[in-house]
Amino acid sequence: MSTAAKTVTAPGTDQITSFTFGELLSSRTVIGQTLKELGETHDNLWVLTPDIGATLVEFRDTYPDRFVDVGLSEQACVGIAAGLANEGNIPVVSGMLPFLSMRALEQVRSDICYPNLPVKIVGTHGGLVGNGGSTHYAVEDLGLMTSLVNMTVTSIGDPLMVGEVLRQSMAMTGPLYIRLAVGKKDKVVYEPGSVQIEIGKGITAREGTDLTLFAHGETVSQALDAAGILAREHGINARVVDMFTLKPIDEDLILRCAEETGRFVVVEDHLTYGGLASQIADVIADRGIRLDGFRRLGIPQVFAGFGEDTELRDKHGYGLQATVDAALAVTA
């Protein structure tokens, strides 16, 4: 779906006039523009950040009374957001996920999830991205966040989806976690309007019958590329599911994919345990499903080292070739 190059206009944004379909766009820019747009329709929308606000400038300048940069204090940032939500506001905390998901974890859990407040946490550096080393990779975050009662957990690759999820989230009464990769250059996966985006529902990004490749975030486009190779070079028809909501997981879609394709490969930029593979494995076990093949690709139990994201994925066994190989293995 992502290969045709054409120019289209993104819905709901007037600043982004066009982009080349299948190419790169900044999720951070989309977030900044979407928040500015939502700030107008929601006068109780606040944006908070611990010193990661470069793309929030438009919101800050338009609604200075609803913008807070607390500096380097993630715990206070999340606690303050909870205090604002307690007063009937919709706070969005924007920052880097390694720190929001770990340093401020207890504030997320006890200040936001316990009273079930509508605080959104949106951030970058999910997975082995940015070349910052293991202090700056969020690789446990989905395990941590999916463990939290009341928390809805998403991981998004397509930059335009981020805007749509933010828009939908305005109606949510509880907390939401939005995970992005670097957020500077993200591949536009879906032609606007071509897929229905609904929090809690997976997206079938490519139809197929021989196996299902499950992915989220940046690995969706990798899975699509793998599916293309499998079709062209091996005659294998892989379905690709973008399971961008990890919690609540779309059980119906998992059951349908099990019935219709029988084999699963899960590829994610996260530790192999605690992320999407674990969520899917739970559904399989709980529902007593017998699959003909199951593989989980992701980060093994290592601190991953430095390198570009594609290099690190190859090194740790969840890059494009590894995805193709895993698909061949489960369909052999």
Place this chain on the structure above:
Amino acid sequence: MFQYGMHVDPQDLRNPERDRFVLSKGHAAVCMYITMAIRGFFDYREIVDTYGQLGSAYGMHPCKVQLPGVEVSTGSLGHGLPLATGMALHGKRSGMDHRVFTLMGDGETGEGSVWEAALAAHSNNLGNLVAFIDRNRQLMTSFSEERVKLEPYPDKWRAFGWNVIEVDGHDMAALVQAFDSLPAPDSDVPTVVICDTVKGKGVDFMERNLAWHAGSLNDTDLARALASLAHGRKAA
């Protein structure tokens, strides 16, 4: 605070003009329940009859979901000041003139999040934020100045840009005066009221005794404690 300092109405829990109270030292919830019951928020008998039992709204640490009369759920130390800061930020930016109060123990100000919020409150000019600190100088297993040196404690708060009031926490007249001398809510400097207190005050065998940080009273202890309190009152 519920009896004098705060403008609250037990019949109108969600009045936007009400003063807010955040019990940061959530383990003191039972004291808050009782003082709120005296003020008319809760039924005293219900607290006494159900405290900590299955299905009760009155637990060891307060939960706003189970007990809507309390403003926020607390318990883990160091969370109250950030929460109160967010609530005060809302009031300040909305141009409202209520105050947000929080009560911390001095021990919990060892948590870094307290000082993060202290910075944020100062940086955002939250004159409507008032933190009371129970400066009892005891942690669970040690005395604060022995193992954790908090002094010069008032200076630390001044250095963080806060207005500091120091009172004898057992002197009701001094506490009333502290409330009366709070800066206007639309002023720009947050206030901390450091209350010098003695843990176990008035019960001779408990005063400054680490063993009674989390002790349980049996019938004999209770009788001794009540006698000690009565004796103290008579002497006064």
